[in-house]
Amino acid sequence: MIEPPEIREQAARQGAHRIVDAEEFQALLMGVLSPAYGYALRLTRNRSDAEDLVQDAALNACRSRHTFEAGTNFKAWFFHILTRCLWAGHRRAQRRPSTVDFEDVPDLYLYTQSTQHGYQVAGEDPARALIDQLGTERVVQALERLPEEFAIVCTLYFMEDFAYQEIADVLDVPVGTVRSRLHRGRRMLQKSLWDVAREAGIVKGPAPEDAR
Amino acid sequence: MTPLNRLTCEETFRQLDSWLDHELPVAEQHLVDEHLALCAACAREFRFEASLMQSVRSRLREVTLPPALQARVGDLLAVELSRSQEPG
Numbered sequence: 001m002i003e004p005p006e007i008r009e010q011a012a013r014q015g016a017h018r019i020v021d022a023e024e025f026q027a028l029l030m031g032v033l034s035p036a037y038g039y040a041l042r043l044t045r046n047r048s049d050a051e052d053l054v055q056d057a058a059l060n061a062c063r064s065r066h067t068f069e070a071g072t073n074f075k076a077w078f079f080h081i082l083t084r085c086l087w088a089g090h091r092r093a094q095r096r097p098s099t100v101d102f103e104d105v106p107d108l109y110l111y112t113q114s115t116q117h118g119y120q121v122a123g124e125d126p127a128r129a130l131i132d133q134l135g136t137e138r139v140v141q142a143l144e145r146l147p148e149e150f151a152i153v154c155t156l157y158f159m160e161d162f163a164y165q166e167i168a169d170v171l172d173v174p175v176g177t178v179r180s181r182l183h184r185g186r187r188m189l190q191k192s193l194w195d196v197a198r199e200a201g202i203v204k205g206p207a208p209e210d211a212r
Numbered sequence: 213m214t215p216l217n218r219l220t221c222e223e224t225f226r227q228l229d230s231w232l233d234h235e236l237p238v239a240e241q242h243l244v245d246e247h248l249a250l251c252a253a254c255a256r257e258f259r260f261e262a263s264l265m266q267s268v269r270s271r272l273r274e275v276t277l278p279p280a281l282q283a284r285v286g287d288l289l290a291v292e293l294s295r296s297q298e299p300g
Contacts, residue, residue, distance in 0.1 A: 022293040026286075033285060038275035051281045058285045062292045107228070111260045127260045131267035139271040158269045164235065183229045189268070 017069035025065050028074045029058060035075070035160055036082055042155045043086060045144060056089060057082040076162065079170045083152070102147065102188045109190040119203050133202050134193065142192040150185035157182055219247045221254055228258065232265055 020028065033054070040050035040057075061068075061081050068077050106112070113119075114126065123129060131139060143151055143158075156167045164182070168175040197203045219227075224247040230236045231244055248255045 026289045033282060034277040037277045041275055055285060058288060062289055108257055111257055125263050127264035128267045131271060136271040136274050139268055158272045
């Protein structure tokens, strides 16, 4: 398809990168639709909202496709739009105020708690055994309990194979911020997983305020 | 490599996050791997962390794209892209 003149002129004003044609754009977007839906679902925790979010983002992306430079990271570009749609549309999961204390969660939290409270860490793969016992829904529940800025970075990290810089590009933050939030977010997630496991009776242990 | 080039447990542990993310420079990766080959305690901790991350990743990725959504987005794109091609 031949691009309308006004789109080419706009691209030229913006710095003359090659824009993809309609057919290529559609193929690129359909190719990232599945991971985009997964990301949207984890952040909205609601299938209907996730579907609406993905549709809105697809439409926005289509209307701003002249800003995508051919040959660059389309997935990161689309996830950037998706994240902005999330924030703009306020379709975030209804987050209950967190009662979990996430301040200064130490390193190796889950490993240490498991050892101290009798959950076997000497087996072949104790981490996987614990997560298998929790199941997907409880793992998602644990992620949901994180403060939003940490949940988003962790979700991008776990759902996709983005490098730090790609996550920084998606979120429009410095790469140092991504590194810091991811490292801290992973520690928070470990505490959250332990709390969910304890609430489910999978592990024994004291109440959260005593588990430090 | 001389003993002076080997990492202590504490030095190795400081690299855990970067090691998990495959963000270590080659030389440091080598030093960490060497320590893990020699120190069972650190190896057990690193293995636990890596398995934990991988297990969480697998669980969170258990999502299936609804076929109806795929169809709707395909149709939406087709309409929008063809509209942008219309003259005037």
